[in-house]
Amino acid sequence: MTTDTTTLSLRRGLVLFALEANYPLALLGRALEERVLPFYGGASAASGQAFARDLEYLAEKRLIDRTEAELDGRRLVSWRLTASGLDVVTGVSQVPGITIERAR
Amino acid sequence: MRAHATAQRDEARRLVAQEGLTYAQAAAATGVPESTLRKWGAADNWTAERGRTQGYLAQADAVKQRLMEDAISEEGKADPQKIFAWLQVEKAFPTYRYGQGGVDVKAKRALLAGFLDGLVAYFAEHDRDALALIEPHIGGLAKVLGADV
Numbered sequence: 152m153t154t155d156t157t158t159l160s161l162r163r164g165l166v167l168f169a170l171e172a173n174y175p176l177a178l179l180g181r182a183l184e185e186r187v188l189p190f191y192g193g194a195s196a197a198s199g200q201a202f203a204r205d206l207e208y209l210a211e212k213r214l215i216d217r218t219e220a221e222l223d224g225r226r227l228v229s230w231r232l233t234a235s236g237l238d239v240v241t242g243v244s245q246v247p248g249i250t251i252e253r254a255r
Numbered sequence: 256m257r258a259h260a261t262a263q264r265d266e267a268r269r270l271v272a273q274e275g276l277t278y279a280q281a282a283a284a285t286g287v288p289e290s291t292l293r294k295w296g297a298a299d300n301w302t303a304e305r306g307r308t309q310g311y312l313a314q315a316d317a318v319k320q321r322l323m324e325d326a327i328s329e330e331g332k333a334d335p336q337k338i339f340a341w342l343q344v345e346k347a348f349p350t351y352r353y354g355q356g357g358v359d360v361k362a363k364r365a366l367l368a369g370f371l372d373g374l375v376a377y378f379a380e381h382d383r384d385a386l387a388l389i390e391p392h393i394g395g396l397a398k399v400l401g402a403d404v
Contacts, residue, residue: 158318158321161318164314165318168310168314171310189346189347190318190348192343193340251314252313252316253309253314
């Protein structure tokens with residue numbers, strides 16, 4: 152199932168908003184998934200791939216940061232909104248490929 | 256006594272910061288004087304939290320609207336896969352939970368029920384295949400709405 156570009160750019164914005172709630176702290180990957188994955192079509196391989204692609208995209212744009220840690224032998228991934236990402240959410244700056252419906 | 260006061264403060268914060276009520280509306284709903292709510296709100300920065308929540312909810316709503324628009328072609332043909340995807344989002348983030356301000360949950364639920372009725376009627380007339388695919392999922396959503404009464 153293809154996704155149109157408007158939905159793509161809106162979902163990327165949604166990821167930024169989900170992380171902004173915790174700014175400047177990070178959010179565990181699982182917690183972020185709970186907030187955003189339903190908008191990618193729920194828990195499926197295709198949804199997971201699309202979500203992972205958007206996380207990579209936002210990280211390459213330096214709007215989010217990824218950190219890894221180990222706890223009791225388990226790998227924990229967390230994501231944090233950067234200052235540049237906060238600028239996008241609050242409407243200070245605009246980035247092609249990301250649509251913010253209503254800047255905070 | 257302290258537990259009750261904390262619960263009142265938490266509820267007031269939820270109404271103002273999450274549901275988007277005004278301080279006057281929250282005062283009426285909780286029985287706490289508006290001046291007290293404003294003091295609490297200033298101390299805990301409810302306004303900033305409301306801004307963050309409303310921004311997120313507006314974005315979520317925009318994604319849902321776009322998913323629905325994308326699901327129906329210009330000729331009026333529905334893509335069952337895309338409709339199913341929209342229904343999954345609606346189950347996870349029902350519109351009645353977070354409409355644009357106000358707490359009239361019953362009215363919002365009635366609105367959603369009316370929308371679903373219209374959706375089913377549309378598919379019954381234009382696209383029986385799509386209707387057959389989504390009908391089982393709409394039934395489940397209707398049950399969820401019923402459970403929240």
